[in-house]
Amino acid sequence: MSATASPIAGETAEAPALPAAGSSFYTAMRLLPKERREAMYAVYAFCRSVDDVADDGGAREVRAAELDRWRADIDALYAGHPPPRVKPLEEPMRRFGLKREDFQAVIDGMAMDAEEDIVAPSEAKLDLYCDRVASAVGRLSVRIFGMPEADGIRLAWHQGRALQLTNILRDIDEDATRGRLYLPMEKFHKIGLMTPTPQSALAHPRLGEVCAAVAAEAEEHYRQTWAIIQRSPRQATKAARLMAAAYRLYLDAVVKRGWAAPRARVKPGKLSLLLVALRHGIF
Template sequence: MTAAVDTAAQPAAEAPALPAAGSSFYTAMRLLPKERREAMYAVYAFCRAVDDVADDGGPAELRAAELERWRADIDALYAGRPAARVRDLVGPVKEYDLKREDFHAVIDGMAMDAFTDIVAPDAATLDLYCDRVASAVGRLSVRIFGMPEEDGIRLAWHQGRALQLTNILRDIDEDAERGRLYLPREPLAAIGLDNPTPAAAMAHPRIGEVCAALAKEAEGHYRATWEIIRRNPRRATKAARLMAAAYRLYLVALLRRGWAAPRARVKPAKLALIGVALRHGIV
């Protein structure tokens, strides 16, 4: 799974999952007031649990059944009959008017990865995937942050795609090793790759053109993200600002490294990440 909220396996019966300490997501959530932070942790735990099903849930029929159980649990939550594993969402759903369709969209996004490996999706399918695994999480998040409705939805749309496209570009080689290729079909066809395997795409001498085009698309979403952030109250955009700034460091590092093989795994400089945390962690 190459989702905007990075996750790791944890049995559903354990205490609610928390983001990895030191991650940009963890740092961003620590900026929130206690009630909003705990609401975000509840959403994170849900996303992590359904991601675990998609990636590590056993045979396809078991994954399908478990994802259906999660859908049923969300429906029961909204009907006033919450199962134990979604009980931490009761308060956030009521307090912040979280939408059932966004929880369902997250499950649908995980299902896109759960049963067949995604290989060179067309542009519309890739955009749908980004919406489900990233922007849907964003729509839940901006309500908890306290953003105005219209700009909150716009921010989720652009920032989700910016973060997800960055993840895709960062993880292209690791995803290829798992038989996955999230780069869109149309630009791959333009360089002569029709129905490519992930390995063939990674070895193609012009793959950098496809990656550069996707990076340009991500940059456009980052610009739109910052336009929305700047016109909204700082208290409601603090976490979004930190996430946008931190993730863009990855994109900058990828562009600096380039796309020619062998592609070393990139990680922003620690001082740069600290600078982002200091700049955007101050009210």
């Protein structure tokens, strides 16, 4: 999954598509009661569909038009006459109080990728992007999980950014092949690279300083995530705990690997992921 995708992106049809067996998201969602799990699969399907439009939906004007159709479909859902492809969201919307603006925010985030190849965005633009493609998904998720409202929104804010920054660091080379660079402009200015391109940024001898600074921000978001999880009802945070712990393995792995080229693709070992699943899925 590239950095452009939200942490739970999936694929839709009239019935919700399922995430890949063995993925962190699949394992986390299996911890939920049936009605909450099915609601998350419906949200997953929606996210995957709009992400596919943003990344692989053809010419930019075609992608923009299709995302506009998704916006209209979400509006129709909340007006009480959902088209078939958003019909699976109807029951979760009613049962768990899912917010129209969060679905629209996810679409707006995907539109940021569809409109242009993002290259070294400002800190503010990167934060907006993370909020739309990750924290907005989190806001939908915490309502399904049954989190208390205030701490649920805080959890979505921090965990969404933690996961998305981890994606960005993990996928810098993959994103560069698409002409994208999500590391923020201000951090490149600090190392003297004033107009970075994906190629010049990844070849820069001080790239590690930029990545380390982003990793430190991700680590702080993980710290805040765990502080919220630890004071929240355990049953409502099982899935969030597993996702946070699994994604932290990826962050630790890229930091340990370092930033010098060639950068091998990192993936935590199966045993490490199994231990995370056992610890946070059972205990």
